[in-house]
Amino acid sequence: MPVVLYHFPASPPSRIALAAAKVVGVDVNIKIVDLFAKEQLKEEFVKINPQHTIPTIDDNGFILWDSHAIATYFVSQYGKDDSLYLKEPKKRALVDQRIYFEAGTLFPRMRAIVFPVIFLGNKSVEASVKAAAYEAIGFLEKFLEATRWVAGDHLTIADVVCAVTATSMQAIGLDFSGYPKTQDWIERCKKIPGFQEANEEGVKAFGEKVRSSLPPNHLAP
Ligand SMILES: N[C@@H](CCC(=O)N[C@@H](CS)C(=O)NCC(=O)O)C(=O)O
The missing domain is CATH 1.20.1050.10 (Glutathione S-transferase Yfyf (Class Pi); Chain A, domain 2)
Structure with missing residues (x-):
């Protein structure tokens, strides 16, 4: 199943997660969380991420937020090699x-x-x-x-x-x-x-x- 990305395009951190997914080649299913409509405060989203920030991902039950953690996770988990996030x-x-x-x-x-x-x-x-x-x-x-x-x-x-x-x-x-x-x-x-x-x-x-x-x-x- 593709990784679910809770995303809002105007948000720079959210675009970091999406850009990391696209550059690494991770298949993502985007779910828009409209920050202007305060959708991040809805009960179902706060249950997933009590800090109610986007980007947040759900990788088949593995929940992760913070764009930086998501970006490095994508490379470590799905990168074809370590060139984008070197192991040395x-x-x-x-x-x-x-x-x-x-x-x-x-x-x-x-x-x-x-x-x-x-x-x-x-x-x-x-x-x-x-x-x-x-x-x-x-x-x-x-x-x-x-x-x-x-x-x-x-x-x-x-x-x-x-x-x-x-x-x-x-x-x-x-x-x-x-x-x-x-x-x-x-x-x-x-x-x-x-x-x-x-x-x-x-x-x-x-x-x-x-x-x-x-x-x-x-x-x-
Ligand atoms: N350090 C976090 C920052 C995330 C963040 O602050 N996202 C903002 C949008 S730019 C947000 O979701 N704000 C909604 C809220 O805090 O309720 C990251 O890089 O993911």
Whole structure:
């Protein structure tokens, strides 16, 4: 039976799980949980995931949430080899570090911009919040000055994880023109088979939702 993915396309973490599935080649049965209609709070979903976050998967009774855990699980369980999530401890540690960077720095700094706009109706973003997002993009740029992909010279699952968030940051109007390595890497990530299929439509909707709530060029540096 295919893996059930509880998904909402506008959500960046949810697109990470879907992109990981498509890139690895996991057969998923998508069930939409509409966050704008608060469907994640329905009793049947909270029973599955008491933290009521998407993405969540049900792999024939094995329940897992958090996009990062799901992405690495997909590679470990269904990958044709370990190239996207290397088993050698030091190489794997670097992949993990970049995934934790997305989880602990890149995504939270974007979320600090978008959550108040989407869910609290804010019409502007404080300069310090915007600066923190650009600082995180700057870290990504440094990684990519050193290596072709975020965790070394080969594509790994960390690229899929970070690229979904980076494309989301672009889509809301953060300006990447000062980050040429990151821009080039984003374009290469879009060519990873399956990536755009999972990300393109949702990232567009996400970007439009945020940009339409803010004054023009509000997130320019
Ligand atoms: N660290 C989690 C974050 C998941 C998350 O916060 N998802 C949000 C949507 S972007 C959500 O489901 N929010 C609904 C809620 O918390 O009730 C992951 O990477 O999966």
